[in-house]
Amino acid sequence: xxxxxxxxxxxxxxxxxxxxxxxxxxxxxxxxxxxxxxxxxxxxxxxxxxxxxxxxxxxxxxxxxxxxxxxxxxxxxxxxxxxxxxxxxxxxxxxxxxxxxxxxxxxxxxxxxxxxxxxxxxxxxxxxxxxxxxxxxxxxxxxxxxxxxxxxxxxxxxxxxxxxxxxxxxxxxxxxxxxxxxxxxxxx
Amino acid sequence: xxxxxxxxxxxxxxxxxxxxxxxxxxxxxxxxxxxxxxxxxxxxxxxxxxxxxxxxxxxxxxxxxxxxxxxxxxxxxxxxxxxxxxxxxxxxxxxxxxxxxxxxxxxxxxxxxxxxxxxxxxxxxxxxxxxxxxxxx
Numbered sequence: 314x315x316x317x318x319x320x321x322x323x324x325x326x327x328x329x330x331x332x333x334x335x336x337x338x339x340x341x342x343x344x345x346x347x348x349x350x351x352x353x354x355x356x357x358x359x360x361x362x363x364x365x366x367x368x369x370x371x372x373x374x375x376x377x378x379x380x381x382x383x384x385x386x387x388x389x390x391x392x393x394x395x396x397x398x399x400x401x402x403x404x405x406x407x408x409x410x411x412x413x414x415x416x417x418x419x420x421x422x423x424x425x426x427x428x429x430x431x432x433x434x435x436x437x438x439x440x441x442x443x444x445x446x447x448x449x450x451x452x453x454x455x456x457x458x459x460x461x462x463x464x465x466x467x468x469x470x471x472x473x474x475x476x477x478x479x480x481x482x483x484x485x486x487x488x489x490x491x492x493x494x495x496x497x498x499x500x501x
Numbered sequence: 502x503x504x505x506x507x508x509x510x511x512x513x514x515x516x517x518x519x520x521x522x523x524x525x526x527x528x529x530x531x532x533x534x535x536x537x538x539x540x541x542x543x544x545x546x547x548x549x550x551x552x553x554x555x556x557x558x559x560x561x562x563x564x565x566x567x568x569x570x571x572x573x574x575x576x577x578x579x580x581x582x583x584x585x586x587x588x589x590x591x592x593x594x595x596x597x598x599x600x601x602x603x604x605x606x607x608x609x610x611x612x613x614x615x616x617x618x619x620x621x622x623x624x625x626x627x628x629x630x631x632x633x634x635x636x637x638x
Contacts, residue, residue, distance in 0.1 A: 322517070324521065324539050327518070327523065327546075328544065328548075329546055330517045331517060331518075331551075332550035333513075334514045335554070336554050336558070337510055338510060340565045341506060341565065342566060342567050342569070347605075348600075350601065351622055351626035355630065363631070364630045364631045366631075367627070367630055375504070380508070380511040381511060381602075383507065383510065383511020383515060384514050384515035384606045385511075386512050386515060387512040387513065387514060387519065388515045388608065388609030388610035390512065390516060391516045391520055391610060392609065395520060396520070401527050403525075403527045404531060404536040404537045406534075407527065407531040407534060410534065423610065424527075428526070429526065429612060434614060442596045443621065444618075444621045445593075446592075446593045446621070447593065447624075448625035449589050449592045450593035450594060450600065450601065450622045451593075451621065451623055451625025451626040451629070452625035452628055453589030453590025453593055454590045454626075455629040455630070456585060456589060456590075456629050456636065457583050457586030457589075457590055458578035458583070461594075461601075462602055463576070464576070465548070466548060466551060467573065468575075468576060469552070470548050471551075471555055471573045471575065473575050473576060475575075475577070475583050476576065479584075483594065486591020486592040486593075486594070487529075487592070487594050488595075490533070490594075491530065492534075495530075
């Protein structure tokens, strides 16, 4: 059992288990969606003093912050106890495409340390990826009213047309970045 | 104590996304280059199973913990907000390789530098709130 769990989980195991999370939260009377926590964190930090948008009663959103804290703990448990080998079996063409950007051991770990580490944070490339990328994620998800969990998983499962529009947007942005911008950004 | 169930559900979700490598930047990069089915399989099967579950829940009129019929309040965002906001998020998703869930999970998964990404995303959410009234929705 533990041996099986220690392997990377295939998509047909992960996808249905994500649907279980959606249904369990529905049973609790909640709608699965993570990006609204970013707004709640703004409200708690006192953003309401500057922008009325954040003057909300966040007490009924605490459950979602607790959920997110749980996900972080889940990541820790998976990393410490369930993943003896952190190599990611990405396709050979992906590995090859990254070689031209001096990412030589692509897939050896979950993240390319050349891009995501405390050292790289203070380089132009790493700083842009983490800081500007993060700002885009926060701004975009709140503008669209949801992220992958709220729109792509929950919204599409509930056959909501607005979520399909949002997911199309996710891919327009992702494809523009990956194919038109990242080749220049990673070459920095 | 009433929050413990959310903590446990979150832990479960964090483990699932870790073990399926969804939190890996490589997997997102690979997805947007159409070089693997993995991410499409994860999201696609989640949606198919989710849709069938919701259909059954509605058909059988199942009740939730609070004794009321289980349902989801649909989102009501404007078309422009969905498309423009979605596109901006997509740009960031491809840069960080993390949507709002995975950026928390990966912190626990041995990459505390992603606290910077979380902080940046929180600032991004603040900026949206600050300029919301000037944006098309």
